Amino acid sequence: MEKQPLLNPRTTSYEFLGPPGALLITLGVPSLTYGLYFGCSEESGGCPPKLVLSRIFLSLADPEWWKGLWDAQAALIYLAWYTFCIVSWAILPGERVEGTTLRTGAKKTYKINAFSTFSLALSLTLGGIYLYGPQSFTFLYDKFVGFVTAAIIASVCQATFCYAFSFRPGSLLALGGNTGNFVYDFFIGRELNPSIGSFDIKTFHEIRPGLILWALVDISMVCAQATRRGGFGKVTDSLWLVLLFQGGYITDSLYNESDIFRQMDITTDGFGFMLAVGDLTWVPFVYSLQARYLVFNPVELGPVWIAAIVLFNAAGLYIFRTANSEKNDFRRGANPKNLEFFTTESGTKLLTSGWWGASRHPNYLGDILMALAWSLPTGFDTPITYFYVVYFAGLLIHRQRRDDENCKRKYGKDWKKYMELVPYRIIPYVY
Structure with missing residues (x-):
């Protein structure tokens, strides 16, 4: 008790x-x-x-x-x-x-x-x-x-x-x-x-x-x-x-x-x-x-629009899947791509190269690109079918900020050093 x-x-x-x-x-x-x-x-x-x-x-x-x-x-x-x-x-x-x-x-x-x-x-x-x-x-x-x-x-x-x-x-x-x-x-x-x-x-x-x-x-x-x-x-x-x-x-x-x-x-x-x-x-x-x-x-849509949207979705899926693969391999103790990492005082290792060196949440970038690809087939007659993209981007930004706050509490001053190494949150050179 x-x-x-x-x-x-x-x-x-x-x-x-x-x-x-x-x-x-x-x-x-x-x-x-x-x-x-x-x-x-x-x-x-x-x-x-x-x-x-x-x-x-x-x-x-x-x-x-x-x-x-x-x-x-x-x-x-x-x-x-x-x-x-x-x-x-x-x-x-x-x-x-x-x-x-x-x-x-x-x-x-x-x-x-x-x-x-x-x-x-x-x-x-x-x-x-x-x-x-x-x-x-x-x-x-x-x-x-x-x-x-x-x-x-x-x-x-x-x-x-x-x-x-x-x-x-x-x-x-x-x-x-x-x-x-x-x-x-x-x-x-x-x-x-x-x-x-x-x-x-x-x-x-x-x-x-x-x-x-x-x-x-x-x-x-x-x-x-x-x-x-x-x-x-x-x-x-x-x-x-x-x-x-x-x-x-x-x-x-x-x-x-x-x-x-x-x-x-x-x-x-x-x-x-x-x-x-x-x-x-x-x-x-x-x-x-x-x-x-x-x-x-x-x-x-026709073949041209289909090809363009398929390529757009494929880019999002590739980023999402390869970024998650890098993270999951690293968490299991494997590092097949010899990615660089930063070690905190607690001994935790954080990736600083590959997709996870480009931003702190590259998998979210893949998610957003796919969300847009799923809405493009509806055309442009109404903005309502693009609600999912706007909502999902907001959800991921909110989740990213929650995660950053949790990591700040967990790693303390090490998190500030890590953010200097990986400054972008989701979209490299943008956000």
Whole structure:
């Protein structure tokens, strides 16, 4: 009992502007998810819709409009999907890997089989489409807003459970989530690694239900357009390109599942509403905006534009993958490229050449380039389909600043020396 306060010290500083900011984001993320749907959909009349402001307020004042956000069938399908992911984690074979060392000195062991879960889900989906045609898999597009509502409810339930669960004896709390303020701790995540037996709740949500569902949502968009245009042969090149880019990114993330155990979300953040709503709602239903737009606003690019966008995406993917490869090799004690590094007083080694000598977060540069490539197939008729690029760049800049603050506290004066060696944050010679 005497060691408990030292193991779980009270958090004395806030992020996201403290409880008011946490409350604003908690209410704002679901609202913005709905806003991006009604601001860019067939149901509302376009992207953006041609509605006067008075009609929007009249809709919000109508109880029937609010009832329309709920779809019992979509909720049951979503529950079945969530159950499928849990059962797949439990029964499919998977390698056991260790995560980073915790404050207790122990290491958690994780079962990794997200790629197997994805392969099974994809096989069942494509098999169903082959047998019953593209019209059999348009329900994710047709009932989109109902699925959004189901995912938001699941996010609230999951965050509430994890917050209450964190008060059990022996819980290891996140250093940033133990303020004692309910609103803030609920949002940021109070417990570092909430688990039921060997089932780690945070890593499960990080890589499975939302990420795999994102791929299935994109496939549903292709099916919706194929149904309207008379078959898969009539699907526009722009939509195929979005499916290729986003599907490739999702496949790469799932195949390299073990990489997430070194990310800030896993090593530092607790699991609260911020991660729950991000994983379950934001990823599948906001990141698929470009594909959804192309269903009702088809764009034909032609070979020249396709080649240009493919090269642009390839550049981003190359930077992202090679930068992460350099970092992961180095962390495992390998250095095949003989990269230079800086050793801190604590003995930690920080790369100062290769991609990690060009900037402190070169993988973020690759992410931003890919995000732009995923939006370019939608053309330039609306700025809404470029929301993802703007949001993602802001997210990565915020994450970079959080990481720099953590490193400053961890390495002290050594971090200042390191920043002199690697002065650029994300984009060399720019930022």
